[in-house]
Amino acid sequence: MILISAEASMTRERESCLNSVSRMNAKATAWVGSVVSKVSKFQTATQMHEWFGRIDYTTRERVTSVLNMIDNMLGTVKYQLPGPECTPITYGYVYKHGAECCSDGGKVIYLCDLYCKVVEREKLETIIHEGAHHGPAYLDDIQPDPYGRRSCQAMAKDNPDKAIRNADNFCYYVADVVAADTCQYAKDGECDEPTLCSVGTDTTDCNPDSCRWAHDGVCDEPQYCAVGTDTTDCKSR
């Protein structure tokens, strides 16, 4: 991966931000890889339902395939900071089908100053979002409301066909799967959010019946729902 700076004399903020891009790219790649592995073990049903509205075979296959494509492109991507078309409200952007870079036509993610100001989790979400736009995944920002957790959750609920093509849905899905059960008291049978751990990190304990088929009298773990999310049905087995 080659880092490109747009200006000969950069501000100190931009320089230190750009210096961390390589590490962020590696971490985003590790996030995506760990989620692919969890999907194959049926461990992301809660988040898959939340961000894509479905957890069937087709959805799992498509999610895995998009994640693998993101993983691939992150291995060869280049970054430029700031991009010439940045605005104060842009985290980053890409030219999806273009071969716009400098010498050899590689794929470029343009980062903006806003990216530098946000916390690490949002930086990684930005990289995954922009990575999803590039080929071979070529995901879109599905109008009219492609951005933000709330609109993406609504999209998953109302229109799963759109959610599976929307870049932001993928970045939140990945971030949430990675954060799930990172609480030090995860899977101890008690919900420790928000007292001992932050929200979204004690997922299994806090959502004992979040499986969409909870309370139907049949244990749906682990095939249809993540282990620990169909607790009532699986206890009375």
Ligand SMILES: [Zn+2]
């Ligand atoms: Zn986008």
